Amino acid sequence: MGYDCISCTTDYGLQDGFVAACHGVIARITPTTRVIDITHSVAPQDIRGGAAVLAQTAPYLPNAVHLAVVDPGVGTARRGIVLLAERGTLVGPDNGLLLPAARALGGPRAAYQLENAEYQLPRVSATFHGRDVFAPAAAHLTRGVPAAEFGRPIELAELVELPEARVEVERDGLRSEVRTIDHFGNVQLAAPASALAECGLTPGTRVRIGTGTAAHECSVHHTFGDAVPGELLVLVDSAGYVALAVHGGSAADRLAARSVPMFSVTRVAR
Template sequence: MGSAWISFTTDYGLDDGFVAACHGVIARIAPRVRVIDVTHAVPAQRIRHGASVLAQTVPYLPEAVHVAVVDPGVGTARRGVVVVAERGLLAGPDNGLLVPAAEALGGVVAAYELVAPEYRLPAVSATFHGRDVFAPAAAHLSLGVTPPEFGPPVTELVRLPEPVVRVRPGELVSEVLVIDRFGNVQLAATSADLHAAGIGDRAAVEGMDVPLGRTFGDVRAGEALLYTDSGGRLAVAVNGGSAAAALALSEDQEVTITSSPFAS
């Protein structure tokens, strides 16, 4: 198999040497592989955020080995896995982080536990599996080591709970998936859910009247709108501002959308 590319997604941030150490491990094992850093700004330990960002990004990357680490259970009994998808391989903790991206890459074909000692560093820290287990696994996968060589098959992967989406006549309740650095609020719901609730060209989002729009410039600076974002989800934005701040929203919160009293 093998790959010329590895993508890398974590909640490590850039204040410390964690990302560089993982890059260094990959470079020492597979010096010719190219690494694409998806993000290292996943909020600390926010598995769903990391899973959502990765799943929305991998369809636009070259076929690759995707290593992702958002791992509050590091050093516990949680497994490390390599997941085989139709269009790529993924390595990381078995905590739900990898499955949405695997589904975005055509679905899970197989999975194997990362236990073979020859494909990890000789000394494994209890708190830094990104460096000692997952980065080496990704590098060896990129060189053509096959997934079954890493360990026994995993028949059932951990999956995150489905995000809340409830549709009733005139009302849509949706969980917040991701808030980006601009304060745009991505919801789990889609425009099809909004249509199914019978909500038209204006809506009340947590009581705030907002129009449905196509892009930020459809409203004046400082005004909010509801739109379908680049990931295909409903989102709330404020032109030139932060919808998360304006509506006091946070990730995992449930947001209620109803028909606006000002709807035409």
């Protein structure tokens, strides 16, 4: 099955030429394929963060090949894979990065190892598989090359899974690991919206956000504008997860969230 679109998700940043090199490889193989950049601002080596943003975004894109590279194990024995999902195909390292998106795209169907040199660049660097292995594979997939041509099949049960994020729900609140922090400084927790409902934290409820070393009192709100400017709040974000935010500001900065692995959100006793 051919595609006319490739999405790209990496931790390469835009300061260097890494993204342009991958785009260039794709363009040389399939000049008419449209490339949509999801993000190149995943925190370096943050596999969990890359997996989250890819899984949250891919379902809103056209049926596509999703090229994703957050790859601290590049050049080691970790596998490169093509992963077929019901509504798209994913290409990248077998380190847990792709499976959440495959599930968001209707579920994984089959996987193949990237090992056929015919679909790689002639010289493969030990440190840049995004350019030399993954981008060529994505481009050839859009040209209709069957996934089975890239290498041997892999049992889905053998694919690397990320550890489950820790979420604890109690009667008066919850504790959760951070899932992502976006450009605005909104802190998305791994707790789904149902966790707020389960512990009765509805809009208007006063809560205390705990970081382990400090506590901040605020309210649960439906949206940013329900809080006064500069106010800290808890809400359900557009992806359906519990999030910490500041109306017109950065919750990540307010809470020093980049150094806090888990937050608690508990009801304030009256």
